[in-house]
Amino acid sequence: MKLGNDVLRGLGALVLVSAAGAASAEDWPDLPLGVKNGIAARIDDRLIVGLGSAGQDLYALDLSDRAGGWQALAAFGGPAPSQPAAAVSGGALYVFSGSGNATPDAASPIVFDTVSRYDPDADRWQTLDTAAPAGLLGASAVTLEDGRIAIFGGYNKQLFDTYLADVTAIDQEADPEGWDAVVDAYMGMKPEDYDWNDLVLVFDPATESWGDLGADPSLPNTGSAVVETAPGTFLIVNGEIKPGLRTDEVKSVTIDGDEASWTRIAALPAPEGSEVQEGLAGAYAGLVDDAVIVAGGANFQGARANADAGNWYAHDGLSKHWASEVFALRDGEWSQIGTLPEGLAYGAAFAVDDGLLIVGGEDKDKAARDDVFLLKPEDGGLTIVD
Numbered sequence: 001m002k003l004g005n006d007v008l009r010g011l012g013a014l015v016l017v018s019a020a021g022a023a024s025a026e027d028w029p030d031l032p033l034g035v036k037n038g039i040a041a042r043i044d045d046r047l048i049v050g051l052g053s054a055g056q057d058l059y060a061l062d063l064s065d066r067a068g069g070w071q072a073l074a075a076f077g078g079p080a081p082s083q084p085a086a087a088v089s090g091g092a093l094y095v096f097s098g099s100g101n102a103t104p105d106a107a108s109p110i111v112f113d114t115v116s117r118y119d120p121d122a123d124r125w126q127t128l129d130t131a132a133p134a135g136l137l138g139a140s141a142v143t144l145e146d147g148r149i150a151i152f153g154g155y156n157k158q159l160f161d162t163y164l165a166d167v168t169a170i171d172q173e174a175d176p177e178g179w180d181a182v183v184d185a186y187m188g189m190k191p192e193d194y195d196w197n198d199l200v201l202v203f204d205p206a207t208e209s210w211g212d213l214g215a216d217p218s219l220p221n222t223g224s225a226v227v228e229t230a231p232g233t234f235l236i237v238n239g240e241i242k243p244g245l246r247t248d249e250v251k252s253v254t255i256d257g258d259e260a261s262w263t264r265i266a267a268l269p270a271p272e273g274s275e276v277q278e279g280l281a282g283a284y285a286g287l288v289d290d291a292v293i294v295a296g297g298a299n300f301q302g303a304r305a306n307a308d309a310g311n312w313y314a315h316d317g318l319s320k321h322w323a324s325e326v327f328a329l330r331d332g333e334w335s336q337i338g339t340l341p342e343g344l345a346y347g348a349a350f351a352v353d354d355g356l357l358i359v360g361g362e363d364k365d366k367a368a369r370d371d372v373f374l375l376k377p378e379d380g381g382l383t384i385v386d
Helices: 063-068 157-168 176-187 303-308
Strands: 040-045 046-051 056-060 070-072 086-088 092-096 114-120 124-127 141-144 148-150 199-204 211-216 225-230 233-237 239-242 252-255 257-265 284-288 291-295 299-301 321-323 324-328 333-339 350-353 355-362 368-378 381-385
Touching: 040 086, 040 092, 040 350, 046 148, 046 350, 056 063, 056 299, 086 148, 141 225, 157 176, 211 257, 225 284, 233 291, 284 355, 291 355, 291 368
Parallel strands: 086 141, 284 350, 333 381
Antiparallel strands: 040 046, 046 056, 056 070, 086 092, 092 114, 114 124, 141 148, 148 199, 199 211, 225 233, 233 252, 252 257, 284 291, 291 324, 299 321, 324 333, 350 355, 355 368, 368 381
16 A cells, blocks of 8 residues: 555655656756655766655666666665655665555555665665664755765654554545544644654664764754755755644754754745745755755645644645745845746755756646756746756
8 A cells, every 4th residue: 555645644755756768968858757755866977766656666867868868777676665765875875764565465554664775886776784773754864975874854663653554444434533533643743742753863884884963953854855055064944843734944954073063044935925934845955056946845835823823733624735936045045036837846856067957746736747857046036947
C-alpha cells in the first residue's frame, strides 16, 4: 500500500521527476515520467533524480550532453523509499530512510532505517550494514567539507509506524468513526508531541558510523528547503513542524568540526496580495549569484490561524495550496521576484549556470509533472527558460 492523502492528511513530502529523451544543446530535456517524494543529487556534471513514486527507478542528466536526455541508472536495491534523505560524498550517493512497504504484501507502510550507497562508476547499489538512529522520513541531508553527511529533521519511527498500522487496519467506509478517531488523535497533537528528530545527525561514510552535533534549538522540520550558502553554512527554509502545519521560519546553521551554531534569519515574507505566509513544504531552492532563491512549495491556507487558536488538527477541512511565488534572499532581506507558471511543489532543484533548474514536481491536480525549466533571476525580476 502506498502512502496516500487519506492516510497522511497533509503530510509534507519532497517530490521529484525523472526523464529521458533527445534535446538540442540549448534545451532542458523533460523527463519520461513524473516522480513524487524521491531524491535529487548531483555527482560532478550529472544530475540524478528518482525513487519515490518512480519506485526503484533513477535517472541522470549529463550537463555536458543535455541533448542525450535523462538516462536510466541501475535500479535501487531494496524496497522503494518515499521521501528519503540523500547526499553525495566521495563521489558516491547515499540514501537514508524514507518510507514504504517492506514487502509487497505488507499490511501497512513503515519508516525505513536503512542506508544505501550508489557507486556511479560501477552503476551499482549496496545496502550498508548500519541503521539510521532516527526515522529520517522527510529529512534533509547535506555534505560537509570533511565528507561527513549531516541530516536535519525526520519523523519518530515508532510513533508513525504505529499510526500507519492502526489507520490502515480500519476500513474507512465500513467504520468511518473508528477511522476518524485514529486520524484525529494523531493529527490533533501539538508539534512537540510528535517527537520528531531534533538532533543534527552525522553519518561518516568512511566508517559507516553515526554521531550528532546536538539539537536544533527550535522545532525540528521535515520537508524543508536546505541551501548551502557558504562552506559549512546551511539555510533551512520553512518545512512542516507537524503534519499539515508549516512554519515561515528560516534558520541558518554553521557546522565547524563537531560544533553546530544556529542563527535565526528573517522569516519568509507573505506573498504579494496576502497578509500571511503559511510556510512552505517541498519548495524548490538553491543559491544563484549569491542570492538564495526559493520557489513554489505547498501549504494549507488557514492552518496557522487554526494552530494559533489552539486547534492543533490545523489543516482539518482545509484544501491544500500549491504556491507559485518565487522569493530571493539578498543581503539579509527577502523579496518576491516573480512567479512560476503555476503552483508547484515537491520537485527537484539544481543550481546550474545562469539560474535554478526546476525539475518536475506536483501541481494542483496532484499530478507529477515531467517539466524541466530554468529560473533566471535578472535585474530584480525573473525570466523562465524552457
